[in-house]
Amino acid sequence: MLPILDWVNNMASLSDLPCLCNSKKSYAQCCEKLHLGTAYATTPEQLMRSRYTAYAIKNAEYIYQTYANEKQQENPLNDIAEFAISSRFINLEIVMSDHNEYNGIVEFCASYFYKDLFCKLHEKSRFIKEENVWKYLDGEIFPTTETHIGRNDTCPCGSGKKYKKCHMNA
Ligand SMILES: [Zn+2]
Numbered sequence: 238m239l240p241i242l243d244w245v246n247n248m249a250s251l252s253d254l255p256c257l258c259n260s261k262k263s264y265a266q267c268c269e270k271l272h273l274g275t276a277y278a279t280t281p282e283q284l285m286r287s288r289y290t291a292y293a294i295k296n297a298e299y300i301y302q303t304y305a306n307e308k309q310q311e312n313p314l315n316d317i318a319e320f321a322i323s324s325r326f327i328n329l330e331i332v333m334s335d336h337n338e339y340n341g342i343v344e345f346c347a348s349y350f351y352k353d354l355f356c357k358l359h360e361k362s363r364f365i366k367e368e369n370v371w372k373y374l375d376g377e378i379f380p381t382t383e384t385h386i387g388r389n390d391t392c393p394c395g396s397g398k399k400y401k402k403c404h405m406n407a
């Protein structure tokens with residue numbers, strides 16, 4: 238997968254690149270329209286993917302806006318931005334998703350660096366519909382692994398390169 242910074246620095250053709258949520262579609266045909274506000278997620282899984290991609294491109298505003306109203310106060314924009322800025326998102330895997338008209342669940346695994354920690358988050362998220370729009374409510378978080386990565390360690394992203402030559406500065 239393309240290092241995130243290459244992706245972000247390449248704004249001109251961003252739309253044509255594969256979406257970071259791992260959907261195998263282009264960004265334009267996947268999460269971009271949700272980020273631009275020209276479309277709404279039609280399923281909780283779509284919303285979850287677009288929130289992941291928003292973290293990856295450090296669009297804190299979108300993450301904040303897609304929290305359920307009652308959760309916005311406990312997740313202030315500054316905290317979201319601080320986390321996104323200190324993180325590099327590597328991979329998303331959807332384990333399962335399901336929804337009815339008003340509620341949904343998405344279980345996923347996300348891997349990312351937070352500073353020099355390589356983290357694997359496994360979460361079962363709950364989504365609700367507010368004024369006909371899907372929002373993220375909260376999630377049950379399974380034990381998260383955090384591994385400290387040294388400069389000369391092999392980068393856990395799978396590139397085969399040393400961390401210092403790969404995601405350390407990405
Ligand atoms: Zn996407």
Ligand SMILES: [Zn+2]
Nearest residue numbers: 392394403404
């Ligand atoms: Zn890497």
